[in-house]
Amino acid sequence: MTGRPVKPTESSPEIRRCEANERAQVVSLLAACGLPEAGLSDHWETTWVAASPNGDGTVVGSVALEVHGDAALLRSLATRPEARSKGVGGSLVDVAVSHATSLGLQSVSLLTTTAEPFFARRGFASVPRRDLPPSLTASAEFRGACPASATAMLRRLR
Numbered sequence: 461m462t463g464r465p466v467k468p469t470e471s472s473p474e475i476r477r478c479e480a481n482e483r484a485q486v487v488s489l490l491a492a493c494g495l496p497e498a499g500l501s502d503h504w505e506t507t508w509v510a511a512s513p514n515g516d517g518t519v520v521g522s523v524a525l526e527v528h529g530d531a532a533l534l535r536s537l538a539t540r541p542e543a544r545s546k547g548v549g550g551s552l553v554d555v556a557v558s559h560a561t562s563l564g565l566q567s568v569s570l571l572t573t574t575a576e577p578f579f580a581r582r583g584f585a586s587v588p589r590r591d592l593p594p595s596l597t598a599s600a601e602f603r604g605a606c607p608a609s610a611t612a613m614l615r616r617l618r
């Protein structure tokens with residue numbers, strides 16, 4: 461995949477870049493899922509949404525990528541509860557990772573308190589936080605937005 465939008469089928473959402481008028485829905489979704497919003501406003505250009513297939517404009521999922529040097533931080537992955545376990549979260553991760561790959565980045569990392577097994581099934585390995593690319597310390601998630609107890613995970617791209 462190369463980060464291109466994923467077209468919807470009759471029952472699956474379309475995954476595409478977040479439009480400006482969808483940002484408030486993403487922020488609400490993150491709050492409902494207990495995920496931090498801090499720092500996201502610097503990365504709307506690399507935020508994707510899963511849009512409801514019924515065309516009512518509902519955002520059912522989100523993911524964002526922060527690019528810092530030759531490394532990326534995947535963040536703000538969330539699926540509305542009623543849309544879960546249908547592959548939306550996995551598709552959002554695929555789009556973000558393929559975008560990072562298309563940029564020639566070395567790796568995609570993340571911090572999670574809740575979803576380590578979900579990401580482990582998608583090629584991410586748990587690592588000590590000190591093993592993450594140093595450029596990621598520029599992220600708000602590393603400056604307190606994410607709890608110190610969060611698990612650090614890394615997927616090498618090349």
Ligand SMILES: CC(C)(COP(=O)(O)OP(=O)(O)OC[C@H]1O[C@@H](n2cnc3c(N)ncnc32)[C@H](O)[C@@H]1OP(=O)(O)O)[C@@H](O)C(=O)NCCC(=O)NCCS
Pocket residue numbers: 493495535536537538539540543544545546547548549550551570571572573574575576577578
């Ligand atoms: C994690 C999340 C995005 C997955 O979204 P989703 O659309 O349900 O994802 P998918 O449908 O692609 O995959 C679902 C599968 O992952 C599993 N899964 C979901 N959350 C999981 C978790 N926290 N730990 C382990 N497995 C998890 C589901 O059981 C399901 O397994 P199955 O396919 O065997 O039934 C969603 O559960 C969510 O929004 N959680 C709250 C926010 C969150 O924790 N985000 C991650 C922050 S780093």
